[in-house]
Amino acid sequence: MKFKQTNRGIYQKWWTPYAFIFPAFLVVLFIIFIPLIFEFMIALFDIRLQNIRLLRDVGINIFSFPKIMKNQFLGFGNYAEILKDKLFYRTFLRTVIWTFTNVFFHVVIGVWLAILLNRKLPGKSVFRVLLILPWAMPQYIAAITWKGMFNYEFGAVNLILNKLGIEKINWLGDPTYTLMAAIITNIWLGVPFMMMVALGGLQSIPSDLYESADIDGASSWQKFKNITIPMLKPVMVPAIILGTVWTFNMLNIIYIMKDGLPGDDVNILITKMYRDGFDLYRYGYAAALSVIIFIILTLFSIAYLKANQNEE
Numbered sequence: 001m002k003f004k005q006t007n008r009g010i011y012q013k014w015w016t017p018y019a020f021i022f023p024a025f026l027v028v029l030f031i032i033f034i035p036l037i038f039e040f041m042i043a044l045f046d047i048r049l050q051n052i053r054l055l056r057d058v059g060i061n062i063f064s065f066p067k068i069m070k071n072q073f074l075g076f077g078n079y080a081e082i083l084k085d086k087l088f089y090r091t092f093l094r095t096v097i098w099t100f101t102n103v104f105f106h107v108v109i110g111v112w113l114a115i116l117l118n119r120k121l122p123g124k125s126v127f128r129v130l131l132i133l134p135w136a137m138p139q140y141i142a143a144i145t146w147k148g149m150f151n152y153e154f155g156a157v158n159l160i161l162n163k164l165g166i167e168k169i170n171w172l173g174d175p176t177y178t179l180m181a182a183i184i185t186n187i188w189l190g191v192p193f194m195m196m197v198a199l200g201g202l203q204s205i206p207s208d209l210y211e212s213a214d215i216d217g218a219s220s221w222q223k224f225k226n227i228t229i230p231m232l233k234p235v236m237v238p239a240i241i242l243g244t245v246w247t248f249n250m251l252n253i254i255y256i257m258k259d260g261l262p263g264d265d266v267n268i269l270i271t272k273m274y275r276d277g278f279d280l281y282r283y284g285y286a287a288a289l290s291v292i293i294f295i296i297l298t299l300f301s302i303a304y305l306k307a308n309q310n311e312e
Helices: 016-042 049-058 062-072 077-084 086-117 124-136 139-149 156-163 175-203 207-215 220-248 252-257 269-279 283-311
Strands: 004-006 009-011
Touching: 016 283, 077 283, 086 124, 086 175, 086 220, 086 269, 124 175, 139 175, 139 252, 175 220, 175 252, 207 220, 220 283, 252 269, 269 283
Parallel strands: none
Antiparallel strands: 004 009
16 A cells, blocks of 8 residues: 655545445444345245245345245235234333333433442442443343242242232233333343443533532532533433333343233233244234334434434
8 A cells, every 4th residue: 555745744545544444334234234124125025934935945035035026025015014903002002111111210210320429439439330230241141030039939029028018919920010020120220321321421520510509509409400411411312312222122121021921911012023023933024013113213313312402
């Protein structure tokens, strides 16, 4: 590679930046864009276990679609079937409740813990390590552990309730309580992430602002409302969007908690999609549902960012 020496310094050839970007572009192309396009294409076809023999003969790839188009092409048929299904809307409402409840407590508890850790406390580093452990723990292990704790006969949660004089709750046998148990588990898992993001934001706030507020006689609530919240917004908005997307697509916790419980009364959209795709073998239908989930989350992210920009 030749460089050109001028008075302004060393200038590389015009294609040099593209050479550095190209490997990253390939990774994004093969890991994100091609699977995404493939998913959009699958959603247009009636791909299910009943016609798997045809798929086996022609192979499932982008180039095989013209061969199976005549028999399996549905266009927007899968989308129409989903939008006509009342179960979709019940599941969507449950997903919204699940997502909002989790993200709300993630933010509230995470910011509260961050404010505590931002103060001068004895053993603060030990508490910080202990509080971040749930985030470091694999979700599968955490879900299995909490499922054991919610066991009707021997679980720690019911044993504690008994000590407090409260009757045992069938956490894993009733859909409503199973969803509550999953929410509790996911809150425990998600709080450390919000706490660390908020703590980083708090440590970047200049102490001069709080000193000036003290001189002006501002109360703790006024300092929190007028200094802490506005200064935390730039770091918390991306974190809330990420937390919403992760929680909306949280498969492990719901799937493990509801294991053995029949029906769709605990499912959220992502677990319904998994069930349609890998239990009922309706791959085209599940792909269409995943596209709808993708559109919902994209619209939410855009709307949330625009709302925050308008406030600013």
